[in-house]
Amino acid sequence: MRNMKKEDIKQEVFDLYDDYAHNRIDRRQFMEKLSVYAVGGLTVSSLMSFIMPNYQDKIQVNANDARLSTEFVEYDSSKGGGKIKGQLSRPVNNNKKLPGVIVVHENRGLNPHIADVGRRAGLEGFLSLAPDALTPLGGYPGNDDDGRTLQAKRNRDEMLEDFIAAFYYLKSHPECNGKVGVVGFCFGGWISNMMAVRVPELLAAVPFYGGQPDAEDVPAIKAPLLLHFAELDTRVNAGWPAYEEALKKHNKEYMVYFYPATNHGFHNDTTPRFDEAAAKLAWQRTVDFFRKKLG
Template identity: 75%
Template structure:
């Protein structure tokens, strides 16, 4: 059988996967609905295999990359989940203190893709920390389905406290210059928005397709924002007009980009929702933004 091509898959299939990935439908319902699109030589099994993340083939920066020092650390989250495990990554050839970046995972814990993104951030010249909000439940379990189920058992505001504690850990790290930003994806995008609300000294916030804070919280934002959205991500994008209106009304510093024909999760290069052009442009903009704000 010829491999499935992204351009041969209807948008409804990606929307269906989005519903499944965000716990709006269970696995049985997902498989049943997916069967509608198993036509013309496609099977449900082949569609499932196509849609699921490929962590072996999609890693850009390996864990043992000699240009980086990457180790797991633990820190205390007094108001959140207690002791949290995180991946801390630093370039090995630096001779000065660096800006810090908190990298916030999606709704499934610290999987290999987000660890890879954290290493990319470090390789760009920053000290990065990527916490695992599933630590109190045993940590990322090795697959995203189980990770989503585990994360749904935690209160998202408690998880927010875990990432705020990571900000404090990084800000006070001996290799950090005291300027710390945050980048987050999906659930992590909501965290990035809310850290901007909660932390008056946050130096920069970059939410990728993240849920927006309430309009009444926008006046609390002090950090400059760089926001990325996929044009096909209608669910998340519904909240953007009101958020932008509140940002403008309160004279907040922000830049926002909507990437044409891009789905929710377009930056994740381990799934077929990945849009190479949009992802690379968004990441370049992100690194340029952090370079300007965290120096």
């Protein structure tokens, strides 16, 4: 039931979806809890249909977009998962070396939405690499439920090594100017923060509603940070005050934005958590930041 409106949905439903999307409840529990809100003509199935990702109709940049050269590549990540597959995108007819941007997926592998975001970055004039941390388990399985299950089987620190390896692959790519940044969403936001800790050569990090590193890790950060948070995302936001205190204490360069009345995942245009105005603003800030730091 895609004609349902976002305004018809109680905030508690979005909070339930956040619990489900982050494996705090399983699908059966999600449906049981959702039934409480199936009132006034709404059914559990209609609520499920509305709130779950709609990849088919929401792709902004198709994989065969003629403005881009897009392919899948493999790179080595010996500390993580061996060979890792990733989508590499850049503008066609390019005759100069480009800044590199790693695009890091959420907690379900390289699904169609994050692949789309990778191509959007390519259209902005970057050499974009969107790796799939599920490669060692066969890659994104075609749906998010199975993707979350697979990703939960991998050690997150090993996946971090996979994305660090992606940085070095992209930095040394013959089409890259050697200047590389990272943007990530949810789990990818944590990866972005941790790459800032672990990779001294990283020149820009943009976590979208990402978990924070420990305060004792902050002195190692060299990269400028651009941090995006959703106002209603109390789970992730709870860690921000301590992180900001450490960033200030150690004189780190950062900018932070909280987007009013938005939920975790507000940039993802495939679910009703999407907030168009906030997503456009956050993405433009991200592109401008990368152009300034990597150009």
